[in-house]
Amino acid sequence: MKTLFTVREMQAACRSLRQTGSLGLAPTMGALHDGHLSLVRRAAAENDAVAVSIFVNPTQFAPGEDYDAYPRRLAEDGAKLEAEGVDLLFTPSVEEMYPSGATTFVEVAGLGDRLDGASRPGHFRGVATVVAKLFHIVHPDRAYFGQKDAAQVAVLRAMVRDLLFPLQLVVCPIVREPSGLAMSSRNLNLSAAERDRAGALSRALQTAARLVRDGETGAAALRVAMLSQLSNEDGVVRLDYAEVVHPETLLPVADTRQGALLAVAAWVGQTRLIDNLLVEALPAERPQSASLPEQIEAMHV
Numbered sequence: 479m480k481t482l483f484t485v486r487e488m489q490a491a492c493r494s495l496r497q498t499g500s501l502g503l504a505p506t507m508g509a510l511h512d513g514h515l516s517l518v519r520r521a522a523a524e525n526d527a528v529a530v531s532i533f534v535n536p537t538q539f540a541p542g543e544d545y546d547a548y549p550r551r552l553a554e555d556g557a558k559l560e561a562e563g564v565d566l567l568f569t570p571s572v573e574e575m576y577p578s579g580a581t582t583f584v585e586v587a588g589l590g591d592r593l594d595g596a597s598r599p600g601h602f603r604g605v606a607t608v609v610a611k612l613f614h615i616v617h618p619d620r621a622y623f624g625q626k627d628a629a630q631v632a633v634l635r636a637m638v639r640d641l642l643f644p645l646q647l648v649v650c651p652i653v654r655e656p657s658g659l660a661m662s663s664r665n666l667n668l669s670a671a672e673r674d675r676a677g678a679l680s681r682a683l684q685t686a687a688r689l690v691r692d693g694e695t696g697a698a699a700l701r702v703a704m705l706s707q708l709s710n711e712d713g714v715v716r717l718d719y720a721e722v723v724h725p726e727t728l729l730p731v732a733d734t735r736q737g738a739l740l741a742v743a744a745w746v747g748q749t750r751l752i753d754n755l756l757v758e759a760l761p762a763e764r765p766q767s768a769s770l771p772e773q774i775e776a777m778h779v
């Protein structure tokens with residue numbers, strides 16, 4: 479594995495790899511867990527070569543958010559990626575990604591202000607900007623993102639479509655801890671007690687999923703079920719949102735019959751966590767079997 483620090487070096491290395499085959503990119507902010515490794519493995523299965531970026535992107539953190547506290551584990555991450563047989567690791571500095579005087583940003587209007595974009599103004603402008611830069615540097619054939627960041631996926635899909643990026647965006651399923659907690663680099667910042675309480679997010683989704691499985695399609699009833707689970711945690715878990723939305727527009731839907739994204743975000747102590755569940759359209763609306771049972775199973779709660 480080659481580790482590269484500058485945009486120029488990375489561009490040259492990617493250009494040379496692309497001459498002999500396809501290139502997959504997994505953009506990350508590091509502190510790698512099995513969720514990230516699932517992206518890397520999928521990229522390795524579907525491409526001739528794999529590039530991974532590790533860059534804690536300052537523009538997607540608002541002042542006062544956890545940019546400084548975000549976990550950084552570069553040595554361990556490098557060893558994990560080496561063991562996966564990754565070809566290129568790109569770990570640029572902030573100055574490399576944002577040359578002085580940089581004033582150009584990518585904004586996905588509308589979508590960028592929904593769900594996490596509503597709670598974290600400017601967040602998706604930072605995400606879209608840095609991912610667009612990475613796409614320009616790497617020119618991947620495929621780029622891999624996790625379904626855990628469902629709103630990010632919707633924003634990036636729109637960006638790829640609108641800015642005509644010639645690549646395929648591949649979304650990989652959420653990877654969970656044995657307790658059901660969705661894997662996240664931020665889990666490293668939870669105390670043991672907070673980690674237990676953090677299970678409330680997947681429990682809320684699972685409660686709603688059971689209702690869906692039993693025939694409930696009304697968004698209001700599903701929200702109430704999620705909210706009551708999340709508010710039952712003695713104030714340790716502080717709700718940000720619990721929504722039932724369209725997976726692409728992120729706008730609220732009245733029912734799940736044509737498919738929906740159940741999305742939750744909550745503060746556990748000082749750490750903000752997110753989780754979600756995709757409910758597929760009813761067979762009458764779309765002739766496809768639902769993946770709900772597998773998602774419930776994966777939550778293990």
Ligand code: PAF
Nearest residue numbers: 505506507535605608627
């Ligand atoms: O999902 C993440 O880790 C980040 O938002 C991303 C896509 C690497 C952009 O900084």
